[in-house]
Amino acid sequence: MYIGAVFVIIRGMTFEALIFTFSILGISETVYLIKKRILSEKPVCPVNEDCTKVLSSKYNKLFLIPNDVLGLIFYIVCSLIAAFLVIIVQPLSLWYILLSVLVLVGSIISMYFTYLQFNVIRAWCFWCLMSACTIWLMGVTILLNNIL
C-alpha cells in the first residue's frame, strides 16, 4: 500500500514539483550563508553546534570557489531544469540526464563534506547538513521516479 502511495505521489508533475521545492529550499539556505559570510556575521546554529568552525575551516572552498556559492549555482541550475521539464522545453531527455548527473555528483560531494565534519573538522554545521539532506532527498526523488 505504501509503495502504491509513493507511486501516486512521485508520478506526473509531482516529480518536478519535488525537485523544484528542494532546489528552492537549497537556494534559501545558500543565500543565507552567503549573506552571513559577506556581512561577516555568525549564522544561527539551531543545534548548538559550532557552525562557524566548519564554515571557516580550510575545506570551505572547492576549486577556489566558496562552497556556498557552488551550492547556490547547483540549486539554481536544478530549479531551472525542473522548470524546463514542466514547461516542456526540449530536449527533455537531455535535461533529465543532466539533472540526474548533477544530483549524483552533488550527493557524492555532500557525503564527502559530511565525512569531513564528522571525522576531520569534528564539528557539525546545521546549514551544511540541511543542504546535504536536501541534495540526498533530490537523489531519492530521482531514484523513485526511475524505479516506479
Next chain:
Amino acid sequence: MKTASYHILRVGMAITFIWIGILIIKSPESWGGYVQPWVTNFLPLPLEQIMIGTAIFDIVIGILFLVDWQVWVAGLLAALHLLTVLIVSGITDITVRDIGLLAATLVLMLDDLPIKIKKNNHE
C-alpha cells in the same frame, strides 16, 4: 532579528509564487480560464499575453521573497496581486486558499516594513 517562523513563511511563499508562475507559463490559456468573462472586455492586450505577464510578475515576487530582499515591497505587490485575483476570478471553491495566501503576504509585508514606516505608524 527575524524569527524562524518568518523565514519559513517567506520561503514557503517563494515556492508558491515561483511555482505558480512556471505553471502559468506552461499553459497560460488554461489559467486564463479562471478570469471572469466581464474582465476580458477591459483587457488592453490578449488574455494569453496578460497571463504570461502575470506569470513573470509572480516569479519576480517569488524571487524577492526567496532572496530576502525588499520583502515588504514583494509582500505589498503580492497582496495587491491577490486582491486583483480575487476580483477577476470571482468567488469560487478555491477562494479561501487565496484569502489564506493574502493573509500570509500581508504578514510578510508588515514584518519587513522599514523601521521608519514602523515608527511613523506607532507615533
